[in-house]
Amino acid sequence: MDDPITTEKLRIERKQFFLDLHENPRGQFLKVTEDVRGRRDTIIIPSTGLIDFRDALERILEHVDLDEDEYEYVEVDEFGNDVESNEVKETDIEEGPIS
Numbered sequence: 001m002d003d004p005i006t007t008e009k010l011r012i013e014r015k016q017f018f019l020d021l022h023e024n025p026r027g028q029f030l031k032v033t034e035d036v037r038g039r040r041d042t043i044i045i046p047s048t049g050l051i052d053f054r055d056a057l058e059r060i061l062e063h064v065d066l067d068e069d070e071y072e073y074v075e076v077d078e079f080g081n082d083v084e085s086n087e088v089k090e091t092d093i094e095e096g097p098i099s
Helices: 047-061
Strands: 006-012 015-024 027-036 039-046
Touching: 027 047, 039 047
Parallel strands: none
Antiparallel strands: 006 015, 015 027, 027 039
């Protein structure tokens, strides 16, 4: 698959999400990948359905009890580390002999 047109990465709790906009001869599509400790699940949403998908998500959010002040956006690198603080999570470090 070709490189994405644009990509967004989200870290939510122990999950990392990749939202990649791609294009093929049939049109554009959004590839949403969930990565949990190396296990990946993916869904594909054709661009023709993105507005409906967004609208459905907005309707669901109307029923979710969230305090937006509790959450802050954290940019993460491809390993899930906080880019701004440049801290590596201890749980992400594999122990073993150093070569």
